[in-house]
Amino acid sequence: MSFKIACIQLAVSSDKSKNLTNAKNKILEASKNGAKIICLPECFNSLYGTNYFSQYAENIPNGESESKAYIIGGSIPEREDSTGKLYNTCTVYNPEGSMIAKHRKVHLFDIDIPGKITFKESDSLSAGNSLTHFDTKFGKIGVGICYDIRFPEMAMIAAQEGCIVMFYPGAFNMTTGPLHWELLQRARALDNQFYVATCSPARDMSATYNAWGHSTVVNPSGAVIATTDHEESIIYADIDLDEMKSIRQSIPTTLQKRYDLYTKITSITSNSN
Numbered sequence: 001m002s003f004k005i006a007c008i009q010l011a012v013s014s015d016k017s018k019n020l021t022n023a024k025n026k027i028l029e030a031s032k033n034g035a036k037i038i039c040l041p042e043c044f045n046s047l048y049g050t051n052y053f054s055q056y057a058e059n060i061p062n063g064e065s066e067s068k069a070y071i072i073g074g075s076i077p078e079r080e081d082s083t084g085k086l087y088n089t090c091t092v093y094n095p096e097g098s099m100i101a102k103h104r105k106v107h108l109f110d111i112d113i114p115g116k117i118t119f120k121e122s123d124s125l126s127a128g129n130s131l132t133h134f135d136t137k138f139g140k141i142g143v144g145i146c147y148d149i150r151f152p153e154m155a156m157i158a159a160q161e162g163c164i165v166m167f168y169p170g171a172f173n174m175t176t177g178p179l180h181w182e183l184l185q186r187a188r189a190l191d192n193q194f195y196v197a198t199c200s201p202a203r204d205m206s207a208t209y210n211a212w213g214h215s216t217v218v219n220p221s222g223a224v225i226a227t228t229d230h231e232e233s234i235i236y237a238d239i240d241l242d243e244m245k246s247i248r249q250s251i252p253t254t255l256q257k258r259y260d261l262y263t264k265i266t267s268i269t270s271n272s273n
């Protein structure tokens, strides 16, 4: 069994309604081209930057970015009225238009590479507190957002839960993109012998944050099967469950795990410098 997915590397501007119209048109195009699951980029309705999140934030549900298409809706800044908190949130819709999952970015993008890039999402955003997997008629799918891809445990759990594809809407940048973007995707795919799909905004050199682009799909063997450069584009890939099965049979690491020896992982304290 195989089915087609699409990642829409959208050009995102400061004009929210233009972003929504553009996203809708590209979703229709991808769907016409046979894509059954369509992914939008991180922050597809809003410029990416801690000073923009509040301005573009929406309540979920009931925001204007909802769509009746079958999509993994990248992410938008979400405002939770009851707490006043903002999240970086991906919503997922089935073909009937019902929201079937909501993922709040779990690992916030707080980094400081002197002379290159300093970014602190936690200045304006709160972190989500749960992992996200949802059922489709093709199989179970997992979602993380951008920086979440750096945490292998999250992908491992998705694989354990039976996910066949892990989608990461994400906006890496001109420093970490060339260094880590593809490497992380291939690592997550190979470690877990499942498909990994990433979806970035297109690059805009006049914006304050310059996305790396290079939306990509990697197969369960760690090979790149679809990718692009930094301009607006749509990439397509076939998710082939027979291929996944045969890769898992040839090198059966998924059956050879020694969980009896890995128990320490959960007890290592985080933030121990």
Ligand SMILES: NC(=O)CC(=O)C(=O)O
Pocket: 109, 145, 146, 147, 148, 150, 170, 171, 172, 173, 176, 177
């Ligand atoms: N923007 C992110 O969340 C992550 C990123 O750019 C990186 O990990 O590098």
